[in-house]
Amino acid sequence: MKFAANIDVMPKQEISDPQGQAVERTLPGLGFDSVREVRIGKRIEIVLEAADQAAAEAMAVAMCDKMLANPVIEDYELEVIEVENAG
Amino acid sequence: MTPTIGVVVFPGSNCDRDADYSFDYLGADTRFIWHLETDLEGLDAVVLPGGFSYGDYLRTGAMAAYSPVMQSVKDFAADGKLVIGICNGFQILCEAGLLPGALRRNRGLRFRCLPVRIRVENTESPFTSNSMWPGQVLTIPIAHFDGNYYCTDEDLEELLADRRIAFRYCDVHGEPADEANPNGSVWNIAGILNEGRNVLGMMPHPERAVDPVVGGTDGRLILSSMLTSLVGSETE
Numbered sequence: 487m488k489f490a491a492n493i494d495v496m497p498k499q500e501i502s503d504p505q506g507q508a509v510e511r512t513l514p515g516l517g518f519d520s521v522r523e524v525r526i527g528k529r530i531e532i533v534l535e536a537a538d539q540a541a542a543e544a545m546a547v548a549m550c551d552k553m554l555a556n557p558v559i560e561d562y563e564l565e566v567i568e569v570e571n572a573g
Numbered sequence: 574m575t576p577t578i579g580v581v582v583f584p585g586s587n588c589d590r591d592a593d594y595s596f597d598y599l600g601a602d603t604r605f606i607w608h609l610e611t612d613l614e615g616l617d618a619v620v621l622p623g624g625f626s627y628g629d630y631l632r633t634g635a636m637a638a639y640s641p642v643m644q645s646v647k648d649f650a651a652d653g654k655l656v657i658g659i660c661n662g663f664q665i666l667c668e669a670g671l672l673p674g675a676l677r678r679n680r681g682l683r684f685r686c687l688p689v690r691i692r693v694e695n696t697e698s699p700f701t702s703n704s705m706w707p708g709q710v711l712t713i714p715i716a717h718f719d720g721n722y723y724c725t726d727e728d729l730e731e732l733l734a735d736r737r738i739a740f741r742y743c744d745v746h747g748e749p750a751d752e753a754n755p756n757g758s759v760w761n762i763a764g765i766l767n768e769g770r771n772v773l774g775m776m777p778h779p780e781r782a783v784d785p786v787v788g789g790t791d792g793r794l795i796l797s798s799m800l801t802s803l804v805g806s807e808t809e
Binding site: 502556558 | 631632635639667668673674675677678679680681682721723724725757
């Protein structure tokens with residue numbers, strides 16, 4: 487079965503996010519005065535084969551823990567959904 | 574005995590030649606180790622040089638940490654042999670779990686390329702024992718975008734208690750002032766040691782401060798400390 491793993495990696499809440507801060511300071515200059523907070527992370531989309539939903543999720547978590555996120559400075563959230571086989 | 578220093582070359586390393594030149598300049602034998610190689614036989618120390626391994630994709634050092642050579646480097650370090658990671662090499666050591674913490678994007682989002690002052694915090698390591706004293710101020714260049722060292726409070730306490738902070742960014746008086754911190758690093762940390770004190774990671778580039786033709790020579794103290802300790806351990 488084919489699955490899509492969509493992973494959001496974000497800087498941990500307690501860790502400063504210089505990119506988010508820079509954008510946060512810039513947006514009011516464009517007229518968006520009500521912006522209060524900006525945080526910037528990254529999204530990773532992976533298509534994978536697995537026997538079932540549980541196996542696909544376990545694989546996605548393992549990939550995040552091993553390489554895709556750095557647990558010292560980042561948190562991640564993921565969703566795994568079955569995708570229809572093309573054709 | 575002439576020590577042999579291995580300089581690892583990742584795709585995207587760009588300070589490998591400088592590291593090779595510097596150790597050669599100081600009288601050591603050197604050998605380049607392509608990142609797909611796993612044989613470190615005959616080496617007395619390994620350098621993970623600066624640069625942009627794997628284009629800094631995903632996170633700095635994240636991909637290089639899983640290069641085939643890195644398992645050998647871990648074994649090499651576990652044997653108590655010397656490993657120095659400079660700039661990108663420091664990032665790789667953290668990503669590989671050989672040193673605690675992580676290097677974040679610089680405070681202010683600036684690539685910083687300039688000579689900085691660092692204070693020698695610990696002279697009880699093979700990297701800092703030769704002709705150095707605690708509190709000594711060295712001038713060594715930095716050139717990085719992601720040198721903003723971070724670790725948890727618990728890790729910092731451990732590093733302090735264990736005296737594993739090798740260098741801190743400081744001002745001309747040797748004070749670790751915030752204005753002297755070029756990247757926002759926790760505790761002005763510029764370099765740290767592992768528990769065994771045989772692995773050093775540092776953001777400043779000692780190999781760029783060896784030949785007086787291209788700047789200062791304070792970097793010699795660190796690299797020659799390594800060579801002295803290697804020759805010393807051989808004669809014991």
